[in-house]
Amino acid sequence: MSFNPLEHRGIPLDRQLRNWRELNVDPIDPDHADPYTRCRIITMNGIEVEALMFSHQFARNCADMDVKRQLAEVRYLEQQQQKVVNWLLPGTVSALETTIAYEQVAVDLTAWVARMEPDPYLTQAYQFGVLEDFDHLYRYANLYEMIQHRKAEKIVNGLTEVIPGRPTKYHHRHPADNVRAPYDRTTTAPISKLHALTIMSAEQQTMNFYMNVGPQYMEPIARQLYQEIGLIEEEHVTHYESLVDPGETWWERLVLHEYNECYLYHSFMQTESDRRIKAIWELHLNMELEHLRVACDLLRTHDGREPEEVTGPALPEPVTFEPNKAYLRELLDTQIDLTTLGEGYVRDAHERFERMQEALNGDGPPPSETVIDEHRERFGQDYRLSTEGEHPVEELRAPQPTGTTGGQR
Ligand SMILES: [Fe+2]
Ligand SMILES: [Fe+2]
Ligand SMILES: [Fe+2]
Numbered sequence: 001m002s003f004n005p006l007e008h009r010g011i012p013l014d015r016q017l018r019n020w021r022e023l024n025v026d027p028i029d030p031d032h033a034d035p036y037t038r039c040r041i042i043t044m045n046g047i048e049v050e051a052l053m054f055s056h057q058f059a060r061n062c063a064d065m066d067v068k069r070q071l072a073e074v075r076y077l078e079q080q081q082q083k084v085v086n087w088l089l090p091g092t093v094s095a096l097e098t099t100i101a102y103e104q105v106a107v108d109l110t111a112w113v114a115r116m117e118p119d120p121y122l123t124q125a126y127q128f129g130v131l132e133d134f135d136h137l138y139r140y141a142n143l144y145e146m147i148q149h150r151k152a153e154k155i156v157n158g159l160t161e162v163i164p165g166r167p168t169k170y171h172h173r174h175p176a177d178n179v180r181a182p183y184d185r186t187t188t189a190p191i192s193k194l195h196a197l198t199i200m201s202a203e204q205q206t207m208n209f210y211m212n213v214g215p216q217y218m219e220p221i222a223r224q225l226y227q228e229i230g231l232i233e234e235e236h237v238t239h240y241e242s243l244v245d246p247g248e249t250w251w252e253r254l255v256l257h258e259y260n261e262c263y264l265y266h267s268f269m270q271t272e273s274d275r276r277i278k279a280i281w282e283l284h285l286n287m288e289l290e291h292l293r294v295a296c297d298l299l300r301t302h303d304g305r306e307p308e309e310v311t312g313p314a315l316p317e318p319v320t321f322e323p324n325k326a327y328l329r330e331l332l333d334t335q336i337d338l339t340t341l342g343e344g345y346v347r348d349a350h351e352r353f354e355r356m357q358e359a360l361n362g363d364g365p366p367p368s369e370t371v372i373d374e375h376r377e378r379f380g381q382d383y384r385l386s387t388e389g390e391h392p393v394e395e396l397r398a399p400q401p402t403g404t405t406g407g408q409r
Contacts, residue, residue, distance in 0.1 A: 002314040007261040010289025027090035036321035046205030048082035095213040106133035111324035135165030164387035168368035174352040177240040185245035190312030200240040201372035207233035224367035258292040267318035
């Protein structure tokens with residue numbers, strides 16, 4: 001039987017508070033941990049940060065003092081969860097090493113979601129985005145070898161390939177073309193709502209991370225590359241957040257946030273290879289079950305609806321970190337030259353795209369090209385980690401004027 005979080009009682013709120021000793025978790029060992037354990041930690045940090053920022057926005061839009069107090073109480077516990085989760089990352093690791101892990105998350109989480117998503121319009125959104133984070137991984141891996149003299153294969157451990165995707169320079173689109181059409185909250189499958197929330201949260205965390213760590217580097221090429229990719233993460237957050245139906249009520253959104261936290265902790269509890277970390281996922285699941293119960297009561301009181309109408313009857317299949325190499329190769333072969341126009345996708349280098357390209361890239365090469373050029377000068381070739389034979393994409397292809405494609409709502 002699949003797990004229904006609405007039928008399980010969690011830990012009462014007044015027993016969830018943790019003291020300094022309980023918050024003081026040992027970090028994972030960066031040299032021996034499963035890369036996908038690190039990916040699960042990064043994903044859950046993104047999810048917890050979204051839970052926090054959503055709750056703050058809710059509180060700022062809410063006049064009911066009882067609700068504000070309830071939000072503050074749960075939010076403090078979410079903060080403790082965030083502290084435990086993100087403090088599992090070791091301090092011995094550089095921001096760039098964490099960056100490479102962030103891009104590994106973006107690649108394998110988004111690819112998995114694209115494979116599982118039932119709505120073709122949403123699937124196209126994930127397929128489109130994943131080829132860009134795939135290329136970011138390649139650019140940062142080249143930067144990593146240049147400034148830290150280490151290879152990204154130590155971090156991704158052969159689970160994810162590091163090869164060119166859709167070239168980063170072509171990711172700079174007019175902002176209006178990053179806004180997708182939302183799903184319909186009344187007809188979409190619950191899994192689609194959870195997918196959108198998960199990927200939006202992960203990309204938002206990446207955007208926030210780059211805007212803060214980027215200027216900490218002294219090497220000009222590092223500072224420049226973080227600026228460029230940081231701006232693309234702004235595009236990605238716009239792209240993914242616009243998939244969510246803005247007609248969802250605040251109560252409905254609160255339930256979905258808590259339900260999604262339950263879904264992901266439950267998923268990771270089932271798939272975690274590290275027993276110590278698995279116990280943390282299990283503890284947090286038992287906390288989230290109670291957060292969810294509180295949110296469901298608010299939904300009943302204020303919206304007069306039952307949570308099942310919003311969440312569906314049980315959790316979908318567990319979100320799984322696993323290699324997606326063949327799937328990504330297939331996308332590289334078929335979708336590398338796509339860009340967006342309005343709410344859809346085209347292979348056409350249209351006027352608004354060209355204008356944006358000229359504004360950003362017209363005066364000299366973007367940092368994402370310079371980093372590869374400098375790497376080739378220093379090492380004779382660019383850095384790649386190809387585990388499935390030769391990489392088929394030799395030319396960096398621009399969107400070509402060959403007509404429109406699918407993916408229209
Ligand atoms: Fe949480
Ligand atoms: Fe991204
Ligand atoms: Fe929560």
